[in-house]
Every structure is written in C-alpha cells, then in structure tokens.
Amino acid sequence: MYKPYSDNFDNLDTESGVYRKILIIEDDLSMLRCVQTMLRELPLTEVLTTSSPEDALNILSSEPISVVVSDICMPGYSGIDLLERIYKFNPNIQVILMTGMMEASVMRRAIQLNAFDFLRKPFEAAELMLTVKQALNKNQLLVQNTLYQNKLEMLVEKRTVELLQAKSQLETHYLNAINSMINAIEVSDVYTVGHSERVTTISLLLGRLLKLDAEELRYLRIGAMLHDLGKIGRINALVTKNHRLSRDEYDQIKQHPVHGAKIISPLGLPKAVNDIILQHHERQDGTGYPYGIKGDKISSYAKIVSVADSYDAMTSRRAYRTNLEPRAAAEELLENSGTQFDPIVVRTFYREFDLILKTISSKTSLNEELFSSI
Secondary structure, eight states: OOOOOSSOOOGGGGGGGOOOOEEEEOHHHHHHHHHHHTTTSSEEEEEEEEHHOOOOOOOOEEEEEEEEESOOOOOOHHHHHHHHHHHOOOOOOOOEEESSSOOOOOOOHHHHHTOEEEEEESHHHHHHHHHHHHHHHHHHHHHHHHHHHHHHHHHHHEEEHHHHHHHHHHHHHHHHHHHHHHHHHHHSSTTTTTHHHHHHHHHHHHHHHHOOHHHHHHHHHHHHHTTTTTTTTHHHHHHHOOOOOOHHHHHTTTHHHHHHHHHHHGOOOHHHHHHHHHTOOOTSSSSSSOOOOGGGGOOOOHHHHHHHHHHHHHHOOOBBOOOOOHHHHHHHOOOOOOBBOOOOHHHHHHHHHHHHHHHSSOOOOOHHHHHHHH
C-alpha cells in the first residue's frame, strides 16, 4: 500500500523499504546522470532511468511509477507524445517536463494534458527537488483518494448486500405470516383450500410464457399469493355463505381488494404487488371493481392474476354452484377475452392450456421450479 509523502524525512518509516518510484527520461546522458544524482537524495525512493522513450513505455507498463521527469525534445517520441500515453498506464502519475525552450504552444498542449510542472534547463538541484516533492505529494494524495474510494465502494456494496439480505429475510417472514393467515382463511372453507397456491402457480407460468424477468416474476408471485388477503374477517364469512347474497353483502365483498391493499400498505411492498391486490377484479371494459378502471389503466400483473383467479374459481366447486370442467373454463375465458380479460393473457393461457393443466394438476418438477427459482 502507498504511504503519504512527508517533507519531514526524520519521521519517515525507513524500515518499510522503497514505496515510491521516479522515472527519468532523458536522451542526453550527462543530463540524465545529473538529474539521477540529485534525486537520489530523496528517502524511500527508487530512481529509474532511460534514454529511450520506447523503453520508458515498457517500464511504465511494468513498474508502479509515481512521478515521471521527462525531457520534451527527444528523438522518436517527444515528451508531449509520451504525456499522451503515460496516463493510460496510471492516471495518478505526475509528469514533470524538462525543456531548454519554453514554447507557448508546447506548454499549452502540456497543460491541456495535465502535466504537473515544467523545469527550464539549466535548473538548480533545489528547484528540481522541490518540484518532485510536490509531485510526489500530489501522487500520494491521488493514490490515497483512489484507495479510499475503492474501500468506500466495497463497504457500500457490502452494506447494500447486507441490507438486501435483511430486507429479503423480513419479507420472507412477513410472507410466511401472511400465507399462514391465508391458509387459515382457506381452511375455514373446504371449497377454497389451495386457491391462492393454484392462482400463484398459474400466474407464474403465464408470467414466464409472457417473458417477465426474474424481478417481475417475484412481484407477480407475491401479489398472486396475497390477492385475496382482504377477505380476512367478515368478508370471508360472506364469501363462504351457501345462499344468494344481498346487494349490501355483495357490495361489501367488492371492497376486499381495497381492504387487502390497506393491510399491506405500511409494509412498503412494491407498487406492482399493491396493484395486483387492488385490481385483480377490474375488467377490460371498465365494469369491474372496486374502481371500474379499464384497458391499459389496469396493471399488467393484475391482468395475469385475474385470468388465473377466474380460471381456478370456475374449476373449483362452491357451496352455491358446481364447477366447470377445465376445458369449459378455458373456453369461458376465451369467450370473455377483450371484455373481462386481457386478450394477450387469454391467448397465452389458451395456447398453452395443456401445459398449464399439467402443471396445476400434479406436483411436477416444473411446478416446483416455478417457486424455487424466484
């Protein structure tokens, strides 16, 4: 790990070895040796040298260079050419350019390329040392900032994973509790046992056939499982009555989507889940309940659950009516496509009816896969 540079040489940890490397690039060998001799006075610093710009690029690709001190005018590559390529190796490298002539156009281009500073030949050792020390300071600050940012990103990523895991655990506990409540509702009525599970299975299968992604399927699963949550209490007692309901009783039943949405509202579940609970009895033509919305105003998730819910209701025996055969129920869905149900969802259901029937009528691996992979 890089350590911060200090101008107080007495306080440096001399036992830790070299942790800064300076590269000198100069085709004038006497000038190269002179600069090298000056910079050897810096503690905990290794000075590398080369007279070849091509060799310099090889060094930069293999060594952790902190500061480059380079001549501007050299055969092959100029200092400006090198400057354009140096930052590709490490954007934290600081480049000091040496030149005998301060040409305005060259200096302007070097500044645009983020050169740290210029040294006009001939220069004093003190000037070189001060400039290099300042460049080392800036390099170390940038390195420390990079390390800090990387560490911060790792901590944020770790914390995000922990929060998502905690949220997932809480959501799982909550859903298990809700599922227990739903099971309690269904157990109280022999005619509706397993309804929510079957609706969820059909909904997930339709969701996959309609190319929903993993997150969308997760929303669909939760919403389908909880779609009848609002029937808890008095409404469930009305639903299980074995005689014709009064107008008032039917109006109460039509409020169960609203009651279900209210139950989950403090929990911050995704809007898609709320839409399923609230809209699964809405109709394409706007004659559904509780709000009479229609067409594209109805959530695509709710449209899927509506088909699944209606199919299971039609094929399940009730105290007040007999059930339809599966094929007859599928034909009923098709007949009401475009008025009660979304045509795309119904077409998908009808086209894949044999697969759907097989899935919901047996504990197949496909049925297990629908739940385990979400």
